[in-house]
Amino acid sequence: MSYQTTQGVRWTTADIELLPENEGTRYEVVDGDLFMTRAPHWKHQRTCGKFFRELDTWSELSGLGEASITAGVLFGESDDVIPDVVWASNERLDLLLDEAGHLTGAPELVVEVLSAGNENVRRDREAKLKLYSTRGVAEYWIADWRSQKVEVYRRENARLVLVATLIDDDELTSPLLPGFSCVVSRFFV
Numbered sequence: 001m002s003y004q005t006t007q008g009v010r011w012t013t014a015d016i017e018l019l020p021e022n023e024g025t026r027y028e029v030v031d032g033d034l035f036m037t038r039a040p041h042w043k044h045q046r047t048c049g050k051f052f053r054e055l056d057t058w059s060e061l062s063g064l065g066e067a068s069i070t071a072g073v074l075f076g077e078s079d080d081v082i083p084d085v086v087w088a089s090n091e092r093l094d095l096l097l098d099e100a101g102h103l104t105g106a107p108e109l110v111v112e113v114l115s116a117g118n119e120n121v122r123r124d125r126e127a128k129l130k131l132y133s134t135r136g137v138a139e140y141w142i143a144d145w146r147s148q149k150v151e152v153y154r155r156e157n158a159r160l161v162l163v164a165t166l167i168d169d170d171e172l173t174s175p176l177l178p179g180f181s182c183v184v185s186r187f188f189v
Contacts, residue, residue: 009032010032010078011032011033011078012032012077012078012080014077030079030081030123030127030128030131031078031079031127031130031131032078033127041115041116043145044113044114044115044145046145047113047143047145047187047188048069048070048084048085048111048113049069050186050187050188051084051085051111051113051141051143051187052067052068052069052085054180054182054186054187055067055085055087055109055111055177055180058177058179058180059087062177062178062179062180063090064089064090064177064178065087065088065089065090065092065093065108066087066088066090066093067085067086067087068085068086068087069084069085070082070083070084070085071083071086071102071103071107072102072103073086073102073103073104073105073106073107073110074098074102074103074104075104075105075106075131075135079131079135081128081131083110083111083112083128084111084112084113085110085111085113086103086107086109086110086111087107087108087109087111087176087177088103088107088108088109089108089176092105092107092108093107105135105136106132106135106136106137106138107137108137108138108139108176109137109138109139109140109141109174109176109177110128110132110137110139110140110141111140111141111142111143112124112128112140112141112142112143113142113143113144113145114142114143114144114145114146124142125142128140129142129153129160132160133153133155133159133160134159136155137155137160138154138155138176139152139153139154139155139160139174139176140152140153140160141153141172143187145187145188147167148167148168148184148185148187148188149165149166149167149184150165150166150167150172150184150187151164151165151166152164152165152166152172152174154175166184167184168184168185169183169184169185170183170184171183171184172184
């Protein structure tokens with residue numbers, strides 16, 4: 001379960017640092033709005049792990065970049081998020097990592113696995129889609145473990161647009177990841 005704070009209040013990364021650290025609670029700021037998310041469902045976490053495993057295995061074989069699970073991405077004081085899985089090329093990673101080990105800009109690929117609740121779905125489908133689009137993410141995958149599908153958004157004309165909705169035996173591929181291919185059902189077993 002999560003909630004968004006009252007309209008009109010603009011939150012920053014500095015504000016998050018003042019909030020109490022509660023086990024299993026994750027705070028994110030998108031365009032100055034605070035989102036608080038409790039520990040996700042077991043199947044949500046397993047799905048995240050499977051996306052990470054596939055991307056990590058491909059990355060190790062290709063040597064082209066790195067995948068990470070729940071990496072912090074600090075776009076600015078009013079945009080501080082924790083995507084479920086990210087992938088960045090070696091060149092981009094060298095430019096984006098700060099001394100604290102956080103990404104300070106857009107990785108090429110972001111994967112979000114939908115959590116239950118209208119507010120969570122709205123955050124990933126609307127607020128984060130807009131944020132990732134304006135900040136330069138090249139590709140955004142939204143996975144839904146309940147319906148077992150993956151929506152693929154790719155950058156076209158300076159914004160992320162839906163290019164495919166994949167299910168079952170559909171192959172997930174990406175121009176960002178030469179030679180990467182995974183049957184969608186593998187993420188949800």
